[in-house]
Amino acid sequence: MSTPEHQTNLQTLAFLAKCLADENRIRILFSVSDGKKSVSKIVEELGLSQPLVSHHLKELKRTLLVHVERSGPFVYYEIADARILRILEELNVLGRDLIDKRTTF
Numbered sequence: 001m002s003t004p005e006h007q008t009n010l011q012t013l014a015f016l017a018k019c020l021a022d023e024n025r026i027r028i029l030f031s032v033s034d035g036k037k038s039v040s041k042i043v044e045e046l047g048l049s050q051p052l053v054s055h056h057l058k059e060l061k062r063t064l065l066v067h068v069e070r071s072g073p074f075v076y077y078e079i080a081d082a083r084i085l086r087i088l089e090e091l092n093v094l095g096r097d098l099i100d101k102r103t104t105f
Contacts, residue, residue, distance in 0.1 A: 016063060020088070022056065024053075025059060028056050029060065029066070029088070031045050031046060032077050033079045033085055036076035036078045037077055037078070038075065038076055038077075039054055039057065039075065039077070042057075042077070064080055065084060066078065066080055067079075067080045
């Protein structure tokens with residue numbers, strides 16, 4: 001039987017998993033993992049449109065995965081917690097292992 005605390009943890013996990021379920025958001029997280037970047041720098045690096053990057057940054061900000069810093073007219077984004085990178089790497093390894101073991105698609 002689940003406790004209310006356990007359910008909250010599941011809700012939190014589902015909230016984060018939903019945010020991470022988009023390839024472009026993951027690409028953005030890796031992009032901002034090596035320092036603060038403006039939207040235009042992320043757009044340039046990833047070859048995505050500015051509206052698309054802004055949309056995904058809004059979702060990453062909402063889930064607290066990126067920090068936002070304003071400096072005059074400029075806005076910079078950086079990863080909020082480096083632990084997310086280790087989690088993404090572990091998910092990548094798990095995914096590859098599962099796909100390697102799969103016999104039917």
